Amino acid sequence: MSDEKEVALITGAGRGIGLATTQRLLEDGFHVVMVDLHPEPLMSNADRLRTASNSLEHHVLSVTDRAAVSALIASLPRLDVLVNNAAIFWDGKFDAATEDDFRKMYEVNVVGSFIMAQECTKIMKRGGRIINIASRAYLAGYAHAPYITSKAGTVGLSRGMAIDLAAKGISVNVIAPGLIETEMFRSLTPERQQELIAKQPTREVGQPEDIANGVSFFASPRTRNVTGQILTLDGGRSMGISLY
Numbered sequence: 001m002s003d004e005k006e007v008a009l010i011t012g013a014g015r016g017i018g019l020a021t022t023q024r025l026l027e028d029g030f031h032v033v034m035v036d037l038h039p040e041p042l043m044s045n046a047d048r049l050r051t052a053s054n055s056l057e058h059h060v061l062s063v064t065d066r067a068a069v070s071a072l073i074a075s076l077p078r079l080d081v082l083v084n085n086a087a088i089f090w091d092g093k094f095d096a097a098t099e100d101d102f103r104k105m106y107e108v109n110v111v112g113s114f115i116m117a118q119e120c121t122k123i124m125k126r127g128g129r130i131i132n133i134a135s136r137a138y139l140a141g142y143a144h145a146p147y148i149t150s151k152a153g154t155v156g157l158s159r160g161m162a163i164d165l166a167a168k169g170i171s172v173n174v175i176a177p178g179l180i181e182t183e184m185f186r187s188l189t190p191e192r193q194q195e196l197i198a199k200q201p202t203r204e205v206g207q208p209e210d211i212a213n214g215v216s217f218f219a220s221p222r223t224r225n226v227t228g229q230i231l232t233l234d235g236g237r238s239m240g241i242s243l244y
């Protein structure tokens with residue numbers, strides 16, 4: 001790892017939005033630390049991206065495992081950017097959600113980000129940037145109450161952290177993606193996918209790179225004086241449902 005490069009850690013980096021963000025932050029000149037729970041496709045994607053000009057490493061761990069997170073952070077010479085992207089999803093009607101679904105979603109999506117941020121801010125210096133990936137769903141939607149709750153938790157956690165960490169010179173901002181074409185989206189039935197696309201003002205599903213571009217903005221050292229903000233990248237869906 002070169003001493004001059006800023007270091008960005010991305011969770012859930014093995015695929016989807018986390019993988020696109022890895023590519024984008026490598027292009028931006030960061031040394032990237034990829035973290036994911038599943039060894040595959042994390043390892044094969046890390047091997048594919050590792051070139052002479054790209055500086056990256058990958059680690060298999062769960063964001064909910066405080067001891068593993070702490071050991072990883074202690075091994076890093078510096079840390080400038082944390083992207084809390086790892087999450088799990090659940091789609092179903094409110095009365096079908098079990099208490100276990102609800103607790104699991106909160107544990108990974110909210111407690112995981114809390115653990116990551118607490119451990120990372122032990123070594124992050126002034127100028128550090130934390131970017132939490134929420135979802136447009138925090139505004140509400142139907143048939144995934146546990147997920148909506150967790151993403152509203154992400155927004156609340158981010159705004160609370162933004163105030164507490166501001167005096168230390170660490171910014172905390174949120175990206176709220178709308179429908180994005182990843183495995184998470186493809187896990188829905190084709191009928192449900194079409195139903196959701198039909199509600200988009202653009203009638204389009206976004207791409208992981210669209211979110212990576214937003215992360216790149218908040219991750220840039222030029223983005224001074226911006227904290228506690230939510231950037232919604234959702235093809236206009238947060239304005240309402242298209243009726244045309």
Ligand SMILES: NC(=O)c1ccc[n+]([C@@H]2O[C@H](COP(=O)([O-])OP(=O)(O)OC[C@H]3O[C@@H](n4cnc5c(N)ncnc54)[C@H](O)[C@@H]3O)[C@@H](O)[C@H]2O)c1
Nearest residue numbers: 012016017036037062063085086087135177179180182184
């Ligand atoms: N795809 C969408 O339409 C969409 C919309 C809104 C928000 N988001 C958010 O964007 C982020 C990325 O979503 P995606 O679509 O790329 O999802 P994805 O399911 O394709 O990827 C998520 C990654 O997180 C990893 N992960 C899950 N639990 C983990 C844990 N405990 N520790 C470490 N890694 C773990 C998974 O292994 C996976 O590689 C998530 O926060 C998601 O909630 C996605």
